Amino acid sequence: MNYEQMLSRLCALSGPSGFESGVAQAAAELLRPLTDEVYITRLGSVAGVRRCGREDAPRLLLDAHLDEIGFIVTGHEEGFLRFAPLGGVDPRMLPDREMVILTEPPIYGVVACLPPHVQSGEDMDKSLPIKDLFLDAGLSQEAAQKKIPIGTPAAYRGGCAPLGADLLCGKALDDRAGFAVLLDVLERLREKKLNVDLYVLGSTQEETHSSGAITAAYEIAPNLCVAVDVTHGDSPDASKHETFKLGGGPVIGVGPNCARSLSGRLKELAGELDMPVQIEVMSGSSGTNAWPIQVSREGVATAVLSIPERYMHTPVEVVHRKDLEDTAKLLAAYVESMGEGEKTC
Numbered sequence: 001m002n003y004e005q006m007l008s009r010l011c012a013l014s015g016p017s018g019f020e021s022g023v024a025q026a027a028a029e030l031l032r033p034l035t036d037e038v039y040i041t042r043l044g045s046v047a048g049v050r051r052c053g054r055e056d057a058p059r060l061l062l063d064a065h066l067d068e069i070g071f072i073v074t075g076h077e078e079g080f081l082r083f084a085p086l087g088g089v090d091p092r093m094l095p096d097r098e099m100v101i102l103t104e105p106p107i108y109g110v111v112a113c114l115p116p117h118v119q120s121g122e123d124m125d126k127s128l129p130i131k132d133l134f135l136d137a138g139l140s141q142e143a144a145q146k147k148i149p150i151g152t153p154a155a156y157r158g159g160c161a162p163l164g165a166d167l168l169c170g171k172a173l174d175d176r177a178g179f180a181v182l183l184d185v186l187e188r189l190r191e192k193k194l195n196v197d198l199y200v201l202g203s204t205q206e207e208t209h210s211s212g213a214i215t216a217a218y219e220i221a222p223n224l225c226v227a228v229d230v231t232h233g234d235s236p237d238a239s240k241h242e243t244f245k246l247g248g249g250p251v252i253g254v255g256p257n258c259a260r261s262l263s264g265r266l267k268e269l270a271g272e273l274d275m276p277v278q279i280e281v282m283s284g285s286s287g288t289n290a291w292p293i294q295v296s297r298e299g300v301a302t303a304v305l306s307i308p309e310r311y312m313h314t315p316v317e318v319v320h321r322k323d324l325e326d327t328a329k330l331l332a333a334y335v336e337s338m339g340e341g342e343k344t345c
Contacts, residue, residue, distance in 0.1 A: 001184035003177075003324050004160070007168055012159035012175040014100050016070020017207040017326050019085045019153040027179060027202040034186035035200065041219065045212035046202040050186065052194040060196040060335060061222035061300075062185065063213055063289050064178030064229065065206035068171065069313050071099065071154040078132035079141045081148060085205030092127045093314050098157040099135060101148055108157060110135035154222055156315040163275075166247065166321055173317040174204070177324060178228040179308055184328035189335060190317035196338050198338060206289055213289035217296040224262065224301045226331060230284040231280055231306035233318065244278045245309040246320040253304030255282035257290050261302035269333045275326055280306060305331060 013024035024046050029036045038048045046066070051057075067089035076082070081101075086291040095113030100106050111133040137148060160170030168177075178211035182200050190196075199220050204212030217225070231251050235241045244251050252258075252266050270277040282304065285291045307327055310318040 001180065001187060001325070001328065003180055003321055004162060004168060005169065006180045006183065007160040007173065007176060008181060009172045012108070014102055014155040014249045015067050015069075015172070016114060016153045016155045016294045016306055017067040017205050019070070019102060020067050020204045024202065024204065024329065027066055030183055031186075031200065034183065036189065041212070041216050043212045043215050044204045045216045047216060047220070048186070048200045050189075050194070050198040052197055058196045058223040058338070059199060060223040060338065061217065061220055061293070062182050062237065062331065063198045063201045063203055063225060063227045063293065064182050065175045065204070065289060066179060066202040067154060067207050068174070068176075069206050069207050073101070073135070073148055073150055073152045073154065075079065076141060076144045077134065079139050079144045079145060080136055081109070083130070083133070083135050083154065085130055086153065088313050091130050091133070092312060094130065094133055095128070097315065100157045101135070101152060103152060105146055105231060107137050107148065109135045109154070145202050157316050160267045163318055168321060169316055171291070171315040171317065173309060173319055174230045174312055177230065177309070177319050181228055181307070181324055181328045181331065184325070185332045185335065188328060188332040192336050193231045194335065194338070196335070198335060203289060210289050210292045213294065214292045217293045217300065219279065221297055221300045221317060222261060222300055225290065225293050226262070226303045226305055226334070227286070227288045227293065228305050228307070228310035228327065228331070229288040230312060230319070232312060233308035233309050233310040246279065246308050246310065246318070247322055248278050248308065249276035250323060251278045251280045251306040251308060253280050253282045253286055253290075253306065255286070256284070257282055257286040257294055257302065258304050259301035262301055265337075266303060266305065266330060266334060270330055273333060276331060277330070278308070278330065
């Protein structure tokens with residue numbers, strides 16, 4: 001898998017939570033050569049199915065969400081746009097930030113800000129709440145109301161690019177990086193015989209409610225699930241006890257949201273592969289789609305496999321290429337190792 005190429009393609013697409021159709025269509029095209037069937041659910045999630053050919057085979061679901069944090073237009077004032085967040089947006093990131101407003105065709109805009117010359121010292125030391133910010137699309141009031149109606153979504157402008165020799169940087173790596181890993185898993189398993197029906201899900205609306213994963217899991221009714229997402233990577237100003245080293249390997253979740261048999265098997269396989277892994281204790285909700293999927297229907301044995309990521313929920317998220325490759329390698333080994341007697345708790 002050429003992760004730089006794949007993520008440049010995926011991250012350039014805009015898909016804020018609830019408005020993922022463009023990235024969903026691209027994900028479907030990427031899944032088609034690797035699966036037996038691809039379909040889009042009623043809530044816009046993309047599912048690819050690779051059947052093993054065994055009757056009544058266990059169903060294994062691999063999930064990564066396609067949506068990104070974003071914005072929605074709430075009003076117009078003298079041509080400037082009021083907006084609200086879709087998902088967990090840090091208002092400190094917004095002043096002077098470029099946006100893509102998802103009209104047809106898209107319109108570019110920038111979040112208005114005061115230059116430092118006209119700010120007081122007190123103003124410079126505080127962050128403005130989103131309700132006090134405006135998006136400038138260079139339009140008159142009449143043109144803004146006509147071209148950008150209330151309810152129009154927007155997202156950060158940008159894509160994905162190298163950062164040094166080993167890192168990749170860009171917006172929406174949470175969780176397009178996870179979806180790219182799932183594509184890599186399918187490529188690694190292309191010629192392999194499986195003992196499970198494998199479902200790969202690019203889910204929608206994770207950043208707002210996990211609705212895409214909840215409804216898709218209800219329909220698929222998997223026996224087991226691995227949710228692939230990002231977790232907090234190390235940085236100079238972050239707690240060493242709450243972050244994970246970029247390049248230090250995939251992060252395996254342990255806790256009530258993670259079936260012990262699945263987490264244990266992932267750790268066991270990492271040892272067999274001589275692969276470094278990191279352990280994240282999740283004492284409550286994992287903050288991923290694994291949380292609602294676990295209680296779908298009668299219950300689903302779940303695992304959480306995470307990619308360390310710096311600067312989560314910003315336009316400059318950062319991941320390590322080797323972590324992506326190792327996450328795919330470990331997950332492919334897990335899928336291939338599954339036999340008829342696989343535990344589901």
